[in-house]
Each structure stands twice: as C-alpha cells, then as structure tokens.
Amino acid sequence: YSTRRKGGSGRREASRNFKEGESIMREITTCSRRNFVRGAALGAAGLAAVGLTACAQPAAKDSMADTGDDAALELTPADETWEADVLVIGLGASGLQAALGAAAQGVGVLAIDQAPDMVGTTNITTSGYLCVGDKLQMAQPYHYEVREVFDKLNEYSNYCFNTQVLKAILDASSRSSNNLIDAGLPVKVVELPERKELTGPTLGQICGHAYDCKGQERADIFQAALDKAGVDSRYGVTAEQLIFNGDEIVGVRCTQDGKAVDVNAKAICLCTGGFLGNEDMVAQYFAGSRVVPMGNPACKGAGINMALSAKGQMGKAFSLSSNEYGGANFDASPMFAFRPDSGSNEALRLVLLGSIIVDSQGNRFVSEEIANKEAMHCAEPFIRAKTYYTVVDQDFIDYVKSKPLGETMGDGRMKKMFADVMIETLDDDLEAAVAEGWVAKGDTIAELAEAYDLPDLESTIETYNGYCETGVDEQFYNAPEFLHKVATPPFYIVQSFPAGWLTLGGVKCDASCQVVDADN
Numbered sequence: 001y002s003t004r005r006k007g008g009s010g011r012r013e014a015s016r017n018f019k020e021g022e023s024i025m026r027e028i029t030t031c032s033r034r035n036f037v038r039g040a041a042l043g044a045a046g047l048a049a050v051g052l053t054a055c056a057q058p059a060a061k062d063s064m065a066d067t068g069d070d071a072a073l074e075l076t077p078a079d080e081t082w083e084a085d086v087l088v089i090g091l092g093a094s095g096l097q098a099a100l101g102a103a104a105q106g107v108g109v110l111a112i113d114q115a116p117d118m119v120g121t122t123n124i125t126t127s128g129y130l131c132v133g134d135k136l137q138m139a140q141p142y143h144y145e146v147r148e149v150f151d152k153l154n155e156y157s158n159y160c161f162n163t164q165v166l167k168a169i170l171d172a173s174s175r176s177s178n179n180l181i182d183a184g185l186p187v188k189v190v191e192l193p194e195r196k197e198l199t200g201p202t203l204g205q206i207c208g209h210a211y212d213c214k215g216q217e218r219a220d221i222f223q224a225a226l227d228k229a230g231v232d233s234r235y236g237v238t239a240e241q242l243i244f245n246g247d248e249i250v251g252v253r254c255t256q257d258g259k260a261v262d263v264n265a266k267a268i269c270l271c272t273g274g275f276l277g278n279e280d281m282v283a284q285y286f287a288g289s290r291v292v293p294m295g296n297p298a299c300k301g302a303g304i305n306m307a308l309s310a311k312g313q314m315g316k317a318f319s320l321s322s323n324e325y326g327g328a329n330f331d332a333s334p335m336f337a338f339r340p341d342s343g344s345n346e347a348l349r350l351v352l353l354g355s356i357i358v359d360s361q362g363n364r365f366v367s368e369e370i371a372n373k374e375a376m377h378c379a380e381p382f383i384r385a386k387t388y389y390t391v392v393d394q395d396f397i398d399y400v401k402s403k404p405l406g407e408t409m410g411d412g413r414m415k416k417m418f419a420d421v422m423i424e425t426l427d428d429d430l431e432a433a434v435a436e437g438w439v440a441k442g443d444t445i446a447e448l449a450e451a452y453d454l455p456d457l458e459s460t461i462e463t464y465n466g467y468c469e470t471g472v473d474e475q476f477y478n479a480p481e482f483l484h485k486v487a488t489p490p491f492y493i494v495q496s497f498p499a500g501w502l503t504l505g506g507v508k509c510d511a512s513c514q515v516v517d518a519d520n
Helices: 093-103 146-156 163-182 215-229 279-285 302-309 368-373 379-385 394-401 412-417 426-436 445-452 457-470
Strands: 053-055 072-074 080-089 109-113 128-130 187-189 208-211 232-235 238-245 248-256 259-270 319-322 356-358 388-392 439-442 491-496 499-504
Touching: 080 093, 080 248, 093 109, 093 163, 093 215, 093 259, 109 259, 128 163, 146 163, 163 215, 215 232, 238 259, 238 302, 259 302, 319 379, 356 368, 356 457, 388 445, 394 426, 426 439, 426 491, 439 445, 445 457, 445 491
Parallel strands: 080 109, 080 259, 109 232
Antiparallel strands: 053 072, 128 208, 187 208, 238 248, 248 259, 319 499, 356 388, 388 491, 439 491
C-alpha cells in the first residue's frame, strides 16, 4: 500500500512508480475506520484490547457504504510479534516475484504462505508463464516487443483490460522471467527463426516459456532463489486481517499452529490469489453459481477481503480460467490420486464434450462445438447455467471408445495431449458415476428428464435429433461432426458444474498494483 489520505476526500498524494533502481519503500496506506460494518466477525483473533485494532472485514455480501461510525474492533494480545520492512502474503507466482523484487532493493522481506512448504504453493504445478523480452527470447533471431503483445491482448479481450496494469505487467515480465532463469529454473524456449502471427489463444505458447520441471524440483529452485535473496520465508502461516494503529495500517494479524501472530510491517503485498475455494464468494460474484475448484482450494479470497477492509473496491469484471476438459461434479470420484479434493472422474472429465448440453430446464444454451473446441475459454455460459447436463446414448459411448481421445476433442492442445489415449473403461466409469449419484441411466429420455426434473428435455432432444438427421443445426450452428443423435438406449445424463483453475478479477488497482478506493 502506498497511498495517504488527505482529509476525507479519498484523493492520494503522488507516489513514484515501481521501477528498477527505485526504492520499494513507500508510504503506508492509511485507512479511515469509518465505512466499516460494525459488528463484523474477526474470527480467531477475538475482541479484547491492547492498543492495536483491526478494521472489521466486510462479509462478501456487505456493502462498503459509510456508516458514519468507527467499526474498529480491538485485538487480543498476540502470542508472538514479528518485524519486517516488507511483508509478502502468499508465495505463488506473484508473491515469489514480489519478494524477490523487494529484496533486490535492499529491504528486509518476510514472506508467508499458509501451505506447509513451497511444494504446497500454487505455482509448483502450473504449465508456464507469458513474458516479453527476457534474455532467452532476446537471443532468438526474432523476438516480440511489448507493444505487439499489448495490442494483441487488448484486441483479444475486446479492450476490457485495465491497460495501465497490463502495460506495467508486460514491462516487468522480462525482469520476472530473468529472475527465474538466473535461479536455474529449466524452461522450454520457443524457437523463433522468424515472426509468427500472434493470436489470442497462442500468445502464451509463443510469448512465454513452459516450465521444464515441477513438484519438489521446482519448489527447491524457487526456495533457493528466495534464500539467496535473503528473504525470510515462513510456512503454515495464515493471514487473517490488517492491523491499524489509529488510521494507519501497521501490520497483519496471522495465525500459526493455533497461535496469534502479529507481523509489524512498513509495506504489505497481498499475493493471496483469487477466491475459487470460497463457495460464498463464488456465489456472490458468479450470480449464485457453484464452481468445482480444480486448482488450489486454499484460495479463499483472504487478501481480497483484507483489501476491502481498507476501503478497497472490487473490480467490475469476473470470470474463470476454466478447466480445459469441461465440467465436473462435487460428488465425483477423485480426478487424481494426489488431489482427492479435485472432484472429477478421470474419464468423464474428458469424454462428454461433443454431445448435447442442456440447462436445468432441459434446454440447449451453448454451442456444443464451441464447448468442445474452446473449453478453457468459454466459462461464461456455464457460470450462468450454474448446473448443466450432458446427454449421451450408447452409440456416442461406443464412438468415444473407438477412437483416441485426441480425435474426439476439438481443443488443439487436448488433441496433442491425448493423441494416443484410449478410454476403455468408460462403461464402468459411467456405472460408477450412477452409483455416486451424479449420472442417471434410463431406457427412455423421459426417465432422464424425471431423474433431474428437466421439463423441456424431451422436446429439446426431439428437435436436436432432427438437426442431426439433416446435418444442419438451426439453433447454434454446430458443424455436422458435432451433431450426435441421441437415439440408441441405454441413455445417460451427466450432471456437471463449471470447473475452474482460478478466478479472474478482483480488487481494483492502479498501474502499480496498489489497491485504490472508490475515488481511485
């Protein structure tokens, strides 16, 4: 935080941009404790007092309207107190870079994460990162400029980005990448003997690097980089709320092993990720929807709520980085043995893209072709639907079993990944899902409609089957190869929810990623 309030106007004094060679040390954000909801819970921190207070953090549904009263609640004494110049909360992709960047300026950095060690942080299993102009790219015969990527991302997003933040991130991306390269992280370099045409979907594959290691190996490299930079990394520490001395933010109340820990800091970097693991926040910002978390379920919006308690504002756009394989179900068998909370059957997360998809009334609401080809980029229709259903017959099951999955998946990335993968246990997987209660089986479409109370399903299937016979989808214009007639029993209907790796969107920021209030 680096803003200081002048009176009640909400305006801020000018502060320097974060640039290489400048000090990261800035003024601490101050926060009028008016505007907070009296009586909001402080969780484990309790309510007795020794000078320091915490602004009551708003529940997700609470407004930030000015109540005219102070709502600061006093904290119990902490069991321990730690000191730092800069406190970084969260050690995923952004927290790692924040800690390294601050340490490079010569200040004392404490970085905390609620995971038990670096292996448990969010950036240990991700695929790679986008960057422009790092040392590996500059060594290629051709390399892209920030302007090219900036323009393409804006075009691809229909100009919805916060362009100040986007430009700052792209400018910093080479420095961030070089941090990892200098730490010895192996990456797969995209060879560019000449310019390739940039498109939105291929930006990350062309302008960036895929990690060439993961798990413990990657964690060891990240941790060694932090240790070399002099960062004090502590794990199993959960940040709870900001601490105020009068109107000034002076630290954060945390918990570790059941103890209350106060971290006094001159600057705080909130790098806690999104809110995919918080069902209440998902429901609020995604219009009542439920989303199966395929990424880190520990991302519960803690940093977002802390920023809101300091008069921060939520941005106006929210979405998901959705699962490439489509939906999932909370009651499904685990997808991976090492992720028992991921909530998806290994086969069924893949196989059902391509047949008819309906909403909770039994009506089609999305092009099945687009859902197949762009599963990772078309979350919005499924978020709106909240719960949706795929209907298949025995012919479709036999069709999927007869081919490598790469031939039935429309997504180009999935085609390569599953070019030689056959699903031979699909019938058994379906029966297991029936037993688990998220798939229904019947000899008629009427039985499926009754199983999930879908009043329009029979008429929808009748109309859809007519499109399959003529090869012309008059509703959503699917290509003929994405029209699969539902006619041969037994029939199955699969209940799904949107599935995502992470939430997109969050706290409103300026170009330096500083949290801002309603008046910016």
